[in-house]
Amino acid sequence: MPSGKNHLKAEIAALAAIIAIITGANFAFELAHWEDEFQPLALVFSAAYLFSALLLSPDLDLARSDPHNRWGYLRVCWIPYAKLFRHRGLSHNPLIGPLSRLLYLGGWAASILAGLHYIFAVEMNFLRDGWDDLHAAPLSALSLGLILPNEIHILLDRAYSDPR
């Protein structure tokens, strides 16, 4: 049965539990004086998690859904995705699902950046600098934050299998 709202509730509840664990871990890291390394990662993870729970739900495969509406005017970007992916098909695959949405979003971002660059001659050096600055740890925190709410969603859908 999990409707969009119940999904979000479950994912936010999971985040609350994770934040409790993170807070506990932070306390432990403070004792070990590692908190300066740990806190930015926890922040990256939490922000990515919220972004994904709110805006990268597997139910973007539905033409009308809460996650669609949360995109506001930008929801038109997701119409092809809903047409391309059958509801609860590959979009709800634990591996291909999150990957498909990240690649899809990346495709849009790349097209917009390419448009800005080639049509309006906007410099894109900041992208290369940003890429050079990216390290494995924040990238892992980001990926985990983006993927985890999707996995919770898919698990819930499988646990309560009904048409939504």
Ligand SMILES: [Zn+2]
């Ligand atoms: Zn679903």
